[in-house]
Amino acid sequence: MKLSSKIYSGIIFGFLFAPIAVLLIFSFNDAKSLSVFSDFSFKWYVELFRDRNTLTAVKNTLVLAASATAVSTVMGTLAAVGINKLRSRWYRTAMNTVTDIPMTNPDIITGISLMLMFVFVGRLFGAATSLNFVTMLIAHVTFCTPYVILQVLPKLQQMDKSLPEAAMDLGCTPFRAFLKVELPEIMPGIITGAIMAFTLSLDDFVISYFTSGTGFETLPIRIYAMTKKTVTPKMYALATIIFFVTLTLLLVSNVVDNDDRRKLKEKKKEKNKRRTNG
Amino acid sequence: MKKLTAKTPSTYRTALTPYSVWSLLFVIVPLIFIAFYAFTDDNFTFTTDNITRFFTAKSNIVGEDGTSEEVRTYILIFMRSLKLAVISTAVCLVLGYPIAYIMARAKERTQKTMVTLIMIPMWMNFLIRTYAWMTLLQDTGIINGLLAKVGLGPVHVIGTETAVILGMVYDYFPYMVLPIYSILAKLDVRLLEAARDLGCGSVSVLRRVVFPLSMPGVISGITMVLIPSISTFYISQKLGNGKFFLIGDAIEGQYVANNLHFAAAIAFILMVILLSLMALVKYVSARYVYGGE
Numbered sequence: 393m394k395l396s397s398k399i400y401s402g403i404i405f406g407f408l409f410a411p412i413a414v415l416l417i418f419s420f421n422d423a424k425s426l427s428v429f430s431d432f433s434f435k436w437y438v439e440l441f442r443d444r445n446t447l448t449a450v451k452n453t454l455v456l457a458a459s460a461t462a463v464s465t466v467m468g469t470l471a472a473v474g475i476n477k478l479r480s481r482w483y484r485t486a487m488n489t490v491t492d493i494p495m496t497n498p499d500i501i502t503g504i505s506l507m508l509m510f511v512f513v514g515r516l517f518g519a520a521t522s523l524n525f526v527t528m529l530i531a532h533v534t535f536c537t538p539y540v541i542l543q544v545l546p547k548l549q550q551m552d553k554s555l556p557e558a559a560m561d562l563g564c565t566p567f568r569a570f571l572k573v574e575l576p577e578i579m580p581g582i583i584t585g586a587i588m589a590f591t592l593s594l595d596d597f598v599i600s601y602f603t604s605g606t607g608f609e610t611l612p613i614r615i616y617a618m619t620k621k622t623v624t625p626k627m628y629a630l631a632t633i634i635f636f637v638t639l640t641l642l643l644v645s646n647v648v649d650n651d652d653r654r655k656l657k658e659k660k661k662e663k664n665k666r667r668t669n670g
Numbered sequence: 671m672k673k674l675t676a677k678t679p680s681t682y683r684t685a686l687t688p689y690s691v692w693s694l695l696f697v698i699v700p701l702i703f704i705a706f707y708a709f710t711d712d713n714f715t716f717t718t719d720n721i722t723r724f725f726t727a728k729s730n731i732v733g734e735d736g737t738s739e740e741v742r743t744y745i746l747i748f749m750r751s752l753k754l755a756v757i758s759t760a761v762c763l764v765l766g767y768p769i770a771y772i773m774a775r776a777k778e779r780t781q782k783t784m785v786t787l788i789m790i791p792m793w794m795n796f797l798i799r800t801y802a803w804m805t806l807l808q809d810t811g812i813i814n815g816l817l818a819k820v821g822l823g824p825v826h827v828i829g830t831e832t833a834v835i836l837g838m839v840y841d842y843f844p845y846m847v848l849p850i851y852s853i854l855a856k857l858d859v860r861l862l863e864a865a866r867d868l869g870c871g872s873v874s875v876l877r878r879v880v881f882p883l884s885m886p887g888v889i890s891g892i893t894m895v896l897i898p899s900i901s902t903f904y905i906s907q908k909l910g911n912g913k914f915f916l917i918g919d920a921i922e923g924q925y926v927a928n929n930l931h932f933a934a935a936i937a938f939i940l941m942v943i944l945l946s947l948m949a950l951v952k953y954v955s956a957r958y959v960y961g962g963e
Contacts, residue, residue, distance in 0.1 A: 411802035474686025490693040498901035505700035534696045638793035
């Protein structure tokens with residue numbers, strides 16, 4: 393890399409990481425100040441773990457993210473398997489469009505649209521508040537599933553199509569062939585998709601903001617409420633923890649991806665060997 | 671062979687059914703609800719009042735010199751959103767293209783590290799990222815503290831349009847870099863060598879070979895930054911001290927005030943404008959970038 397490139401990269405990454413570094417450092421600040429570092433302390437972490445509302449919000453966020461991930465991973469994988477085999481061009485275009493909508497629409501539109509429908513349907517049934525855990529779960533599954541499909545579909549398309557056929561020729565039922573042959577092949581895609589769904593759900597604020605009821609507060613909504621008032625470094629401690637959790641998830645998904653790529657390479661090598669030997 | 675034919679579409683259609691039904695119920699129908707609310711009043715009878723209100727509502731702005739000026743409120747808010755979003759997108763492109771290019775030309779290992787580094791801030795909640803900038807930019811914040819040490823006067827950034835643009839650029843920067851990088855990384859190096867062999871200078875190679883070939887990445891980068899920055903709320907509330915109300919803030923404000931029908935109307939208009947914008951981008955890029963194919 394040229395020196396000028398190095399300097400430029402340095403400036404850009406400095407810009408990207410400066411605010412995060414400030415957060416991390418000041419989460420250990422003894423004083424309340426966000427500009428003068430006085431002494432090192434874990435005070436704000438201790439206070440964070442004493443804050444009931446925040447802990448409940450963490451629990452809620454995890455429950456919601458886990459449920460949304462489970463539903464969207466299963467539904468998304470099934471959908472990808474179905475879309476991959478669709479013969480009707482019309483149906484395929486319709487599915488692609490519908491998958492694109494939640495990803496390209498601004499979050500605020502997705503949030504508002506779901507909220508309006510929930511409120512309307514709630515009114516029909518005469519419910520006083522129609523927004524609760526279920527409506528949030530529906531919203532999260534709706535924006536997570538397209539990302540699962542997007543991860544699984546390419547794996548299905550890369551797969552050697554004769555493999556499941558061979559399994560069936562050898563006596564497997566189609567369902568068994570799917571479980572034994574196709575599923576292990578597309579597993580890396582499913583895992584990456586699930587991790588993406590999980591992190592997206594954890595991170596989402598805008599859609600949650602519009603579809604959450606009063607009783608169910610997730611972490612981003614809690615952070616929003618916290619930043620409306622003056623903020624203590626407690627929030628910085630929280631941000632630091634979130635940062636390291638997501639960093640770990642990112643590294644894990646990278647490892648899965650690398651593994652997958654290595655396997656692909658090995659397979660190609662084997663094929664070439666066979667070709668040269670035969 | 672019998673089993674093979676038995677395995678055709680019906681099983682696969684069943685696999686797809688839950689998602690088809692789900693998308694219909696929770697993607698398509700809600701969008702219809704936006705239009706439905708936008709064109710009805712509180713008793714759900716048809717009206718165009720909400721839409722007309724967007725275009726005609728007026729308010730007075732008192733300038734710094736004390737003169738007041740009557741403006742169309744929502745038109746002003748929309749034009750401001752558009753302006754800030756376009757500037758942020760342009761800044762992202764100008765700053766992001768070189769870094770994408772540097773990444774694409776680096777060694778494979780360095781590339782991977784750089785991609786991860788670009789992605790890490792994306793996984794921090796944007797509320798936290800925005801809030802971090804707010805504390806950095808305060809008049810008594812760290813940046814001004816550092817500047818004071820070097821002997822430079824305090825800069826007043828917070829509460830200005832510059833601060834809002836900075837927040838948008840910071841929040842959406844990776845969405846510009848990653849699509850451009852993924853196109854540049856796949857670029858055939860032989861094309862560059864060929865151009866050089868045929869007498870192109872390095873600037874010429876960039877301008878006449880690299881940049882045109884990376885257009886698909888540039889276009890998806892632009893849409894991926896423009897759409898969230900035009901519709902954002904919160905950034906302007908925190909970094910602009912609430913002085914620069916954007917279209918997203920307007921929707922949120924109406925939602926909080928429980929004016930669901932007007933909120934839907936603003937969302938509907940935003941959606942229509944964004945869809946036409948996307949169609950325009952698609953048309954222009956097909957006509958002028960890919961040589962009219």
